[in-house]
Amino acid sequence: MFKIEAVKFKDDKIILIDQTKLPLKEEYIVTDDYERIAIAIERLEVRGAPAIGVTAAYALALSVKNKNENVEEEFLKAYNRLKSTRPTAVNLFFGLDSIKEEFEKYKNDPRVYLKLIEAAKRLHEDDIEMCEKIALNGLSVFDRKMRVLTHCNTGALATGGSGTALNVIRRAYFNGFVECVHVDETRPLLQGSRLTAWELDKLGIPFSINTDSTAAVLMKEKKVDLIITGADRIAVNGDTANKIGTYNLAVLARHHNIPFYIAAPTSTIDRHCPSGKEIKIELRGKEELVKIGDCRFTSDAYDAYCPAFDVTPAELITGIITEKGVFGNPYRLENV
Numbered sequence: 117m118f119k120i121e122a123v124k125f126k127d128d129k130i131i132l133i134d135q136t137k138l139p140l141k142e143e144y145i146v147t148d149d150y151e152r153i154a155i156a157i158e159r160l161e162v163r164g165a166p167a168i169g170v171t172a173a174y175a176l177a178l179s180v181k182n183k184n185e186n187v188e189e190e191f192l193k194a195y196n197r198l199k200s201t202r203p204t205a206v207n208l209f210f211g212l213d214s215i216k217e218e219f220e221k222y223k224n225d226p227r228v229y230l231k232l233i234e235a236a237k238r239l240h241e242d243d244i245e246m247c248e249k250i251a252l253n254g255l256s257v258f259d260r261k262m263r264v265l266t267h268c269n270t271g272a273l274a275t276g277g278s279g280t281a282l283n284v285i286r287r288a289y290f291n292g293f294v295e296c297v298h299v300d301e302t303r304p305l306l307q308g309s310r311l312t313a314w315e316l317d318k319l320g321i322p323f324s325i326n327t328d329s330t331a332a333v334l335m336k337e338k339k340v341d342l343i344i345t346g347a348d349r350i351a352v353n354g355d356t357a358n359k360i361g362t363y364n365l366a367v368l369a370r371h372h373n374i375p376f377y378i379a380a381p382t383s384t385i386d387r388h389c390p391s392g393k394e395i396k397i398e399l400r401g402k403e404e405l406v407k408i409g410d411c412r413f414t415s416d417a418y419d420a421y422c423p424a425f426d427v428t429p430a431e432l433i434t435g436i437i438t439e440k441g442v443f444g445n446p447y448r449l450e451n452v
């Protein structure tokens with residue numbers, strides 16, 4: 117069976133499928149250079165909170181490969197460069213800090229590279245296991261065959277494993293609980309119509325793509341029974357940052373009395389973040405709004421506002437599906 121992997125580590129190289137080229141081309145980036153990985157994260161050639169955390173961990177480990185002098189200096193240079201790539205997804209910092217902790221233990225040990233790679237592989241294996249537990253726990257939110265709407269991409273392309281929200285949908289489908297999936301195209305970078313559609317097609321799960329602005333009428337016409345999206349950072353009180361347009365869905369879901377769930381690993385919970393007010397939202401360049409791929413469709417002289425994420429307040433979230441279970445309101449996630 118076709119296996120989708122956002123990131124692989126083989127023969128001391130990181131292998132990424134270039135997500136900016138999907139679904140029309142399947143091209144790969146193969147490198148051991150952390151700077152190339154930093155650029156890949158910034159360009160969203162690899163994207164999705166857990167996927168960038170795993171990828172950055174491998175890249176940081178590689179920064180000390182074959183280094184015999186100035187090892188700590190090189191490591192910290194790589195750490196700071198990778199840390200600067202994208203500000204919102206907490207998994208990036210979780211991955212980098214996991215490797216940094218390991219480096220502090222082994223920085224004077226000749227086996228330091230091997231130890232850091234082992235730590236990165238453990239992080240990757242944990243992510244794979246987390247994805248399956250989330251999918252299993254997510255089954256509890258289905259009480260019948262349901263039509264599910266999702267936003268952005270939260271499948272294997274967004275993680276080190278089989279995905280979060282889209283993995284819940286996948287497992288529910290193969291357990292007979294999903295009739296079809298409504299896929300928000302997810303402007304401006306179209307992670308839905310390009311990546312989620314590609315994954316569902318490979319899985320043989322029935323879906324249809326809709327513009328983000330069509331989600332409201334799908335709910336009004338009672339064509340949606342459940343909404344599940346991913347997350348990039350979850351505050352202790354349950355406020356959740358996710359792809360821009362998620363907040364819209366949560367407000368609409370409340371208006372139409374439709375259950376709205378977030379699916380994410382507990383590594384996406386920021387225990388130092390009391391509420392959504394403290395979450396830094398990444399602003400992307402207006403190029404991403406005035407072009408699709410290389411095709412410009414409006415003047416670049418116009419101003420544009422392009423936040424990559426928005427924050428959904430906890431009171432609009434029915435439940436948060438994690439590998440440790442499904443949590444509900446009121447959220448107190450500092451010790452999860």
Ligand SMILES: CSC[C@H]1O[C@H](OP(=O)(O)O)[C@H](O)[C@@H]1O
Pocket residue numbers: 163164165166267268269270271274275279280281307345346347348358359360424
């Ligand atoms: C499983 S995390 C997926 C999460 O990441 C996406 O953002 P981006 O494509 O910009 O990396 C989006 O917010 C998804 O929900």
